Amino acid sequence: MKPEQEIAEEFQLTPDAQKLELLLEYSESLPEPPARYGENPHLMERVEECQAPVFIAVEGTAEKVDIFFSAPEEAPTTRGFAAILNRALHGRPAKEILELSDDFPSELGLEKLISPLRVRGMRGMLFRIKRKTKELVSE
């Protein structure tokens, strides 16, 4: 099973009452970006769709794309979204990243629990990851 399918299934099998807890666990697991980004946050791109400041960086090759996120501790939902995308996509070939369904954020079943507006922030992140992956492989 692909990582994104595993994550979607994990959320779908979790009862609604515990889904937020699961998202919180994800947010606590978000890896810090490499130090070079911490020192130069302008090298990362801000995701405007998220009201909390979240930055992404996409680098590597067509065979292995690395994706890094930076989001503050006081934005755990945003960190949770970032951690999900990180687990689903980090280190995978560009082709697989571009193939991920744009509807993946909806497949987690979070819209009813946290509102479609908030889930849109995750769509924004995915959208930018895909755009930056396209840029990376066309360079």
Added chain:
Amino acid sequence: MTKEAKISEYAHPEVLVTTEWLAENLGKVVVVESNEDILLYDTCHIPSAIKLDWHTDLNDKIRRDYLNGEGFAKLMSAKGISREDTIVIYGDKSNWWAAYAFWVFKLFGHENVCLLDGGRLKWVAEGRELSKEVPARPTTNYPVVERHDSKIRAFRDDIAKHTPAPLIDIRSPQEYTGERLHMPDYPNEGAARGGHIPSAKNVPWGKLVQEDSTFKPKSELEQLLFVETGFSPNDPFITYCRIGERSSLTWFALKYLLGVKDVRNYDGSWTEWGNLVGVPIAVGEEPGVFA
């Protein structure tokens, strides 16, 4: 100026409490946390605080509207809030969502509601006690109270009747001018058109607060909202933003800190106006004329 002196200068000082005051009076009030981030409360919160989420608790599940009287009574009862309770609301983002929740409590005429000056940021920055414990409050019998929109809530059809009276657009300058929807290859903010409601003056919400998230003193707020806009405190005001959350902070400042009698928040805001067919829109830095 001490914090207490600053607050005492406001038109209605009773609606704002300091972190010191709250720390000493936790047992006497119902503390409510209302955030942009739905998980933030779960990471930790002010001891005894309960969570109230704007999206999932205060909105009607189907209509784009707030709960009705029955829904609000049910919510309050389940949260263990009584009609007589004094509520202190605080939240992230300089209290945007806290001010929004405050506004909704006022739609239902809940009398004793305050904001915590500085919100969550200040409480945390001062190293005050935090807890992960979710308090178990006994349920109450909150009465069914009809929601009264007319005094503090504006609808789209009110805008044309209102102008040329003061309209305040509290979004960022880029959203106000319309530039923000024209960025290539970026999804927009959920509106078909960019710009602002003609005649609206742009006073970005962030100008009202200081670095520690507390409100600026009265004289500075008057400078921003009256002197620099040319609007009179005796005029009726309408505030708006994208969905009405940031503008409820400015609504709060105008009504309770500066004492403007007639202020309404247009919660349809730009996600409604920017999608309406046939309404006038102004682009660029000039307010324009509503016609």
